[in-house]
Amino acid sequence: MSPGGERPDQTHLKRLALHDRHAQAGARMAPFANWQMPLQYQGILAEHEAVRTRAGVFDVSHLGRVRVRGHDAGRRIRSITTYDVLRMRVGTAHYSLYCTDGGGIADDVFIYRIAEDDWLIVHNAANAAPDFARVADAAGDAAEELTEQTVMLAVQGPRAAAALREVIGPAFDDLRPRRCREFVWRGGTMLAARTGYTGEDGAECIVETALGAELWEAFLAVGVTPVGLGARDTLRLEAALPLHGHDITESTHPYEAGLGWTVSLDDEQPFTGRAALQRLQSTPPRRRLSHLRLLDRGVSREGYPVLDAAGEPVATLTSGTFSPTLRVGIGIAYLPVELASPGSRLAVEIRGRTVPAEVVPRPFYRRSDG
Amino acid sequence: MEFPDDLLYTNEDEWIRVDGGEATVGITDFAQDQLSDIVYLQLPDVGATFTRKEPFGEIESVKAISDLRAPVSGEVTATNDGLMDSPELVNASPYVDGWLIRIRLTDPAELDGLMGAAEYRSQLPGDEV
Numbered sequence: 174m175s176p177g178g179e180r181p182d183q184t185h186l187k188r189l190a191l192h193d194r195h196a197q198a199g200a201r202m203a204p205f206a207n208w209q210m211p212l213q214y215q216g217i218l219a220e221h222e223a224v225r226t227r228a229g230v231f232d233v234s235h236l237g238r239v240r241v242r243g244h245d246a247g248r249r250i251r252s253i254t255t256y257d258v259l260r261m262r263v264g265t266a267h268y269s270l271y272c273t274d275g276g277g278i279a280d281d282v283f284i285y286r287i288a289e290d291d292w293l294i295v296h297n298a299a300n301a302a303p304d305f306a307r308v309a310d311a312a313g314d315a316a317e318e319l320t321e322q323t324v325m326l327a328v329q330g331p332r333a334a335a336a337l338r339e340v341i342g343p344a345f346d347d348l349r350p351r352r353c354r355e356f357v358w359r360g361g362t363m364l365a366a367r368t369g370y371t372g373e374d375g376a377e378c379i380v381e382t383a384l385g386a387e388l389w390e391a392f393l394a395v396g397v398t399p400v401g402l403g404a405r406d407t408l409r410l411e412a413a414l415p416l417h418g419h420d421i422t423e424s425t426h427p428y429e430a431g432l433g434w435t436v437s438l439d440d441e442q443p444f445t446g447r448a449a450l451q452r453l454q455s456t457p458p459r460r461r462l463s464h465l466r467l468l469d470r471g472v473s474r475e476g477y478p479v480l481d482a483a484g485e486p487v488a489t490l491t492s493g494t495f496s497p498t499l500r501v502g503i504g505i506a507y508l509p510v511e512l513a514s515p516g517s518r519l520a521v522e523i524r525g526r527t528v529p530a531e532v533v534p535r536p537f538y539r540r541s542d543g
Numbered sequence: 544m545e546f547p548d549d550l551l552y553t554n555e556d557e558w559i560r561v562d563g564g565e566a567t568v569g570i571t572d573f574a575q576d577q578l579s580d581i582v583y584l585q586l587p588d589v590g591a592t593f594t595r596k597e598p599f600g601e602i603e604s605v606k607a608i609s610d611l612r613a614p615v616s617g618e619v620t621a622t623n624d625g626l627m628d629s630p631e632l633v634n635a636s637p638y639v640d641g642w643l644i645r646i647r648l649t650d651p652a653e654l655d656g657l658m659g660a661a662e663y664r665s666q667l668p669g670d671e672v
Contacts (some may be wrong), residue, residue, distance in 0.1 A: 217605045218580040308625050472603050495582040
């Protein structure tokens with residue numbers, strides 16, 4: 174067999190501020206979006222289980238973070254994204270998209286309205302340069318790039334709230350789902366939001382780099398488990414959350430991806446891609462992003478063909494993995510609409526072996542109080 | 544990391560325990576550590592025959608897929624079917640509970656080409672062990 178092979182040369186990659194902490198915690202590092210990231214510490218399955226049953230902490234400092242301030246900030250942000258952010262109340266967070274002129278999805282982002290005229294946008298590391306350019310073009314000097322000046326940690330799981338309350342203190346009280354708040358923490362500033370990418374309860378916390386190690390250690394000290402990118406992927410896939418560059422791309426549009434809810438057309442304000450999205454909204458999509466579960470043993474992975482009942486390839490998995498919680502292969506693919514309904518029987522071709530599969534409703538996993 | 548002295552090893556990170564004209568085959572502690580959480584295995588049918596280095600199955604973790612290759616030529620006489628439901632046994636016990644197949648050797652002279660524990664350990668990447 175040839176399990177590990179050569180370690181890729183990671184010397185040209187960017188390093189997280191907490192790189193040494195991860196190494197000390199036993200992390201196996203891997204390249205991701207030009208960063209050297211912790212892929213796993215004790216193992217993907219154990220870390221996945223920690224998040225589903227207790228609480229895990231992820232260093233997601235690689236994600237792009239841009240602050241936009243000023244009386245015009247909201248309008249400028251609205252002009253580049255699909256959601257009508259101007260309707261967001263202060264202290265809330267909302268998921269949105271950047272679309273191309275053709276209506277394709279250039280990235281998915283989270284937008285935080287910290288104050289009336291004070292916003293934060295978090296975008297994917299893989300699209301960091303074009304995403305920042307997008308904001309800078311719209312907002313000029315009002316846009317401040319904060320990625321390298323801050324650390325961002327996500328704490329997720331059924332016990333995350335208790336850990337967050339212990340580490341953050343009373344500022345965490347009343348931080349309800351999809352709310353955000355900025356406050357003083359240990360002499361510095363923290364922005365916390367009750368958001369996440371795992372399907373569990375939890376929050377994402379952003380602090381100045383100088384406080385990053387202290388925040389990381391504080392979570393570990395209250396029993397939160399370090400979790401790497403490997404488990405981050407299995408968790409988000411179980412929760413049926415899309416990953417840009419895989420499940421959503423510039424070649425896919427929001428309506429076929431089930432993301433029409435992020436597109437606000439009724440405020441009639443201009444934004445990039447509006448005209449195309451208006452047309453797409455009124456055209457029934459011919460394919461739909463669907464969720465598949467294997468009916469036999471095997472691991473469904475990105476790139477594997479999806480076959481119809483006649484054995485003909487009809488799609489390709491855009492994401493796939495072995496679901497640690499369900500103990501079965503799961504995957505996502507754009508299926509022709511006539512095959513996209515839950516219960517639809519298909520197959521996945523796994524390196525020459527045809528494994529039966531069926532379409533299931535999303536998500537694959539839902540937490541018991543969710 | 545463990546490499547029992549009574550086993551022979553390949554440079555593809557399999558081990559073989561010989562008793563008479565038969566042998567048991569598995570993957571080493573180094574291999575299971577590299578793969579990490581094993582979630583799926585494909586093993587051959589009893590009666591299948593393989594020549595040395597020919598792939599006889601596949602082993603998958605969450606992040607990686609690897610071929611399993613015959614350390615020596617032989618015919619499969621048994622497979623560890625319990626691994627189908629509990630693939631994690633390969634991680635937990637690569638030399639005992641995580642055995643993969645038993646074979647009847649068709650060319651025992653091939654054993655001369657395999658490594659002992661010390662030699663196997665010495666050729667592993669330096670920072671692993």
